[in-house]
Amino acid sequence: MEVDHRIRVSGGDGETTTGQAGVVGVFFAGCWLRLRSVLVGLCCWVAGFARKVGRIAREDPRRVAHSFKVGLALTLVSVLYYVTPLFKGFGVSTLWAVLTVVVVMEYTVGGTLSKGLNRAFATFVAGFIAVGAHQVANRCGAQGEPILLAIFVFLLASAATFSRFIPEIKARYDYGVTIFILTFSLVAVSSYRVEELIQLAHQRFSTIVIGVLTCLCTTIFVFPVWAGEDLHKLTAGNLDKLAQFLQGLESECFGEKAASENLEGKAFLQVYKSVLNSKASEDSLCNFAKWEPGHGKFGFRHPWSQYQKLGALCRQCASSMEALASYVITLQKSQYPEANPELTLKVRTACGEMSSHSAKALKELSTAIRTMIVPCPANIAMSAAIKAAKDLRNELSEEAALLQVMHVAVTATLLSDLVTTIVKIAETADNLARLGHFKKPEKTQKDVAINIPSR
Amino acid sequence: MEVDHRIRVSGGDGETTTGQAGVVGVFFAGCWLRLRSVLVGLCCWVAGFARKVGRIAREDPRRVAHSFKVGLALTLVSVLYYVTPLFKGFGVSTLWAVLTVVVVMEYTVGGTLSKGLNRAFATFVAGFIAVGAHQVANRCGAQGEPILLAIFVFLLASAATFSRFIPEIKARYDYGVTIFILTFSLVAVSSYRVEELIQLAHQRFSTIVIGVLTCLCTTIFVFPVWAGEDLHKLTAGNLDKLAQFLQGLESECFGEKAASENLEGKAFLQVYKSVLNSKASEDSLCNFAKWEPGHGKFGFRHPWSQYQKLGALCRQCASSMEALASYVITLQKSQYPEANPELTLKVRTACGEMSSHSAKALKELSTAIRTMIVPCPANIAMSAAIKAAKDLRNELSEEAALLQVMHVAVTATLLSDLVTTIVKIAETADNLARLGHFKKPEKTQKDVAINIPSR
Numbered sequence: 001m002e003v004d005h006r007i008r009v010s011g012g013d014g015e016t017t018t019g020q021a022g023v024v025g026v027f028f029a030g031c032w033l034r035l036r037s038v039l040v041g042l043c044c045w046v047a048g049f050a051r052k053v054g055r056i057a058r059e060d061p062r063r064v065a066h067s068f069k070v071g072l073a074l075t076l077v078s079v080l081y082y083v084t085p086l087f088k089g090f091g092v093s094t095l096w097a098v099l100t101v102v103v104v105m106e107y108t109v110g111g112t113l114s115k116g117l118n119r120a121f122a123t124f125v126a127g128f129i130a131v132g133a134h135q136v137a138n139r140c141g142a143q144g145e146p147i148l149l150a151i152f153v154f155l156l157a158s159a160a161t162f163s164r165f166i167p168e169i170k171a172r173y174d175y176g177v178t179i180f181i182l183t184f185s186l187v188a189v190s191s192y193r194v195e196e197l198i199q200l201a202h203q204r205f206s207t208i209v210i211g212v213l214t215c216l217c218t219t220i221f222v223f224p225v226w227a228g229e230d231l232h233k234l235t236a237g238n239l240d241k242l243a244q245f246l247q248g249l250e251s252e253c254f255g256e257k258a259a260s261e262n263l264e265g266k267a268f269l270q271v272y273k274s275v276l277n278s279k280a281s282e283d284s285l286c287n288f289a290k291w292e293p294g295h296g297k298f299g300f301r302h303p304w305s306q307y308q309k310l311g312a313l314c315r316q317c318a319s320s321m322e323a324l325a326s327y328v329i330t331l332q333k334s335q336y337p338e339a340n341p342e343l344t345l346k347v348r349t350a351c352g353e354m355s356s357h358s359a360k361a362l363k364e365l366s367t368a369i370r371t372m373i374v375p376c377p378a379n380i381a382m383s384a385a386i387k388a389a390k391d392l393r394n395e396l397s398e399e400a401a402l403l404q405v406m407h408v409a410v411t412a413t414l415l416s417d418l419v420t421t422i423v424k425i426a427e428t429a430d431n432l433a434r435l436g437h438f439k440k441p442e443k444t445q446k447d448v449a450i451n452i453p454s455r
Numbered sequence: 456m457e458v459d460h461r462i463r464v465s466g467g468d469g470e471t472t473t474g475q476a477g478v479v480g481v482f483f484a485g486c487w488l489r490l491r492s493v494l495v496g497l498c499c500w501v502a503g504f505a506r507k508v509g510r511i512a513r514e515d516p517r518r519v520a521h522s523f524k525v526g527l528a529l530t531l532v533s534v535l536y537y538v539t540p541l542f543k544g545f546g547v548s549t550l551w552a553v554l555t556v557v558v559v560m561e562y563t564v565g566g567t568l569s570k571g572l573n574r575a576f577a578t579f580v581a582g583f584i585a586v587g588a589h590q591v592a593n594r595c596g597a598q599g600e601p602i603l604l605a606i607f608v609f610l611l612a613s614a615a616t617f618s619r620f621i622p623e624i625k626a627r628y629d630y631g632v633t634i635f636i637l638t639f640s641l642v643a644v645s646s647y648r649v650e651e652l653i654q655l656a657h658q659r660f661s662t663i664v665i666g667v668l669t670c671l672c673t674t675i676f677v678f679p680v681w682a683g684e685d686l687h688k689l690t691a692g693n694l695d696k697l698a699q700f701l702q703g704l705e706s707e708c709f710g711e712k713a714a715s716e717n718l719e720g721k722a723f724l725q726v727y728k729s730v731l732n733s734k735a736s737e738d739s740l741c742n743f744a745k746w747e748p749g750h751g752k753f754g755f756r757h758p759w760s761q762y763q764k765l766g767a768l769c770r771q772c773a774s775s776m777e778a779l780a781s782y783v784i785t786l787q788k789s790q791y792p793e794a795n796p797e798l799t800l801k802v803r804t805a806c807g808e809m810s811s812h813s814a815k816a817l818k819e820l821s822t823a824i825r826t827m828i829v830p831c832p833a834n835i836a837m838s839a840a841i842k843a844a845k846d847l848r849n850e851l852s853e854e855a856a857l858l859q860v861m862h863v864a865v866t867a868t869l870l871s872d873l874v875t876t877i878v879k880i881a882e883t884a885d886n887l888a889r890l891g892h893f894k895k896p897e898k899t900q901k902d903v904a905i906n907i908p909s910r
Binding site: 052053056057063064066067068070071072074075078079081082092095098099102103146149150153154155157158159161162165166178181182185186189190192193239242246253276277279280298299302303306307309310313314315316317319320321322323324326327328344347348350351354355358361362365368369371372373374375376382385386389392393396404408409410411412413414415416417418419421422423424425426428429430431432433434435436437438439440441 | 507508511512518519521522523525526527529530533534536537547550553554557558601604605608609610612613614616617620621633636637640641644645647648694697701708731732734735753754757758761762764765768769770771772774775776777778779781782783799802803805806809810813816817820823824826827828829830831837840841844847848851859863864865866867868869870871872873874876877878879880881883884885886887888889890891892893894895896
């Protein structure tokens with residue numbers, strides 16, 4: 001199109017109007033093309049975004065439910081404001097109920113409870129102390145009052161902020177301390193001008209309680225999401241993932257159908273990775289679960305901290321698996337002549353048994369946790385795995401010469417694995433130095449650096 | 456004391472007054488004893504708490520500075536309220552400045568900037584949209600207005616809440632979305648009764664901006680804590696910790712002074728553990744660092760994401776170290792006869808070289824990062840470590856018979872390590888089942904479980 005126009009423009013030399021119309025045409029055609037490409041880009045972006053949103057919603061439909069629950073709670077609380085008789089009772093303080101709903105409403109019941117109770121309790125305590133501070137400051141006259149109030153605010157805010165660095169308070173009452181500072185400052189500061197302080201404090205506290213109750217009702221009675229249940233499922237799921245890795249190892253490396261092909265892209269070698277990074281979500285779920293009342297299969301004092309212990313052990317397993325995975329890949333790559341086929345076969349069989357029995361044991365444990373049925377007391381699969389490990393050790397101990405070297409050699413292999421990772425660290429550090437514009441080392445310093453190792 | 460009184464009471468039978476006085480005496484003595492034990496307990500608790508607070512303050516004195524900074528910012532902003540001419544300009548909206556300071560003030564400059572900008576921007580956008588919604592709803596008459604406003608609030612709050620599940624928004628704009636919902640609901644709801652909506656919105660926005668500016672000034676100009684600097688130091692520190700582990704390994708296991716004693720309690724075997732759990736703090740520091748302007752040695756677009764890459768590699772190293780540590784402990788425990796002393800010595804020497812050179816390389820990298828000087832291009836220590844690993848591989852490849860078995864045996868050893876961890880998992884699951892009152896398995900189910908492995 002664009003080319004066509006240009007040809008016509010350069011061709012129609014004598015007729016200026018045609019030329020001008022042509023120039024205008026070129027201009028509009030250019031605009032249209034640019035606009036079209038922008039529109040197409042926008043459409044692509046919107047389509048991609050919609051797909052992403054759809055995926056997030058499908059992954060966990062409770063997210064959609066939660067979004068509507070927040071809308072519902074807000075609408076319920078704003079009815080307070082629209083209905084005139086109710087409004088007269090609380091006045092402008094009704095807005096605090098709206099504010100509370102927005103800030104307190106969390107995805108899980110435990111999260112909402114933790115924030116709601118923290119907010120209500122901290123508001124009450126801070127309001128009480130602030131009214132006391134106002135009474136004290138009031139006796140110091142018109143000039144002394146603001147100064148004394150400012151000193152109170154400074155001291156209490158500093159002390160409360162420092163308390164947030166204490167780990168126990170940080171873990172469970174962080175939000176409460178924020179609200180404590182907030183309420184104390186607001187009441188103390190406004191006490192300087194507001195006449196009916198007690199009434200204001202009372203109104204504000206009631207509306208906050210109304211907000212918290214609205215949140216709790218919506219979160220508990222409309223499609224509740226229990227942090228405890230999520231933690232329970234996460235733990236069982238992690239055990240399953242560990243079992244999958246061991247199953248994969250058995251069938252791909254030691255089983256009858258074990259292929260000698262490259263293992264690098266196999267899915268089972270990636271499955272433990274999400275377990276390694278589960279600490280943060282586990283900790284927050286456990287913290288929220290402790291606030292939740294009994295629900296479904298879980299009592300009020302369900303031993304949630306045991307799940308954290310299980311999680312720590314699962315991560316330890318996953319980090320052993322990481323070492324194992326990187327080792328298995330290099331092992332598969334380098335094929336050596338079969339020099340001692342008999343012993344090799346024995347060790348391979350023992351490896352296969354250990355992994356398949358351990359996988360079975362993990363599956364059993366995960367099922368036991370999921371169904372909440374006591375796992376078999378003498379976990380048979382586990383004892384089979386332990387027996388395989390012990391047999392292997394006995395088998396190898398007969399080959400004393402081999403065993404002794406082997407033990408050192410295992411360390412050496414693990415160390416050379418480390419060396420590979422450290423090489424990658426050095427490369428990334430080089431990248432950082434380049435992108436972050438690090439200084440060039442001075443000549444003398446470089447010489448020293450070179451001289452040290454050669455000494 | 457108590458016993459003494461009782462004896463006297465039972466002895467003095469005739470004199471009732473003495474007896475009564477004695478009973479009263481017993482009562483007061485009991486009270487006094489109980490009170491004293493409570494007081495002593497309280498004193499102990501207070502002393503312990505004070506020690507803890509002192510330790511937290513000494514660990515990082517910037518925490519104390521931060522606490523006073525929050526107090527200072529709050530006092531500064533409350534001056535707005537006390538000074539009458541300023542108060543007349545803003546009215547009750549001044550309280551929003553106090554609220555903003557409490558909620559926005561974070562430990563690091565990046566955190567405060569991220570929250571402050573999110574708050575100011577979200578308030579502006581939401582206020583704009585809410586005023587528009589009010590204009591639309593206003594045309595639907597007195598009856599239609601609250602219904603339409605409620606529908607707007609419901610839809611926008613639901614959509615905005617859902618957007619918080621999108622990872623990119625969650626990471627950087629989570630707080631902004633909360634404030635968006637908050638402001639929209641507050642303005643839309645109160646628009647139903649407040650007459651001068653635009654003026655109110657304007658006042659509130661100005662006070663929020665004043666609050667944010669106060670926070671930023673205090674946080675940037677009074678003892679600033681830069682997230683970027685902390686991230687930088689954390690990364691260098693982690694590299695140092697990895698180097699310490701390797702140094703310890705060299706001196707305790709492969710060096711000349713290597714003791715054959717039990718290694719289990721050694722400090723160097725614990726040092727990598729904090730690296731394993733550094734992901735959460737690293738991610739949040741990196742997120743905040745991206746908001747910070749250039750400061751000290753860091754430009755505005757410093758490559759912060761490179762630190763995350765380094766962190767991931769450090770954690771990979773640490774997890775290899777975990778496998779190595781548990782292996783080294785068992786190795787040291789089980790001493791075998793020296794069957795092939797020559798080869799063993801060679802492998803041990805190679806191990807020693809790999810660890811000492813790697814440790815040196817890591818130390819150099821950490822120094823390079825700390826001083827921001829480009830690390831030596833051909834990192835000499837690293838190439839020495841790589842050479843040691845290669846030499847070892849060549850050395851071992853001459854012993855083909857050994858190597859082939861060894862490779863499988865390494866896997867077997869790692870697997871039997873895994874089995875040990877899984878046994879611990881089974882124990883913890885048993886604990887959970889006991890404490891969580893899991894159901895007992897039914898007889899039939901148990902039989903099935905027993906029959907499967909015996910097949």
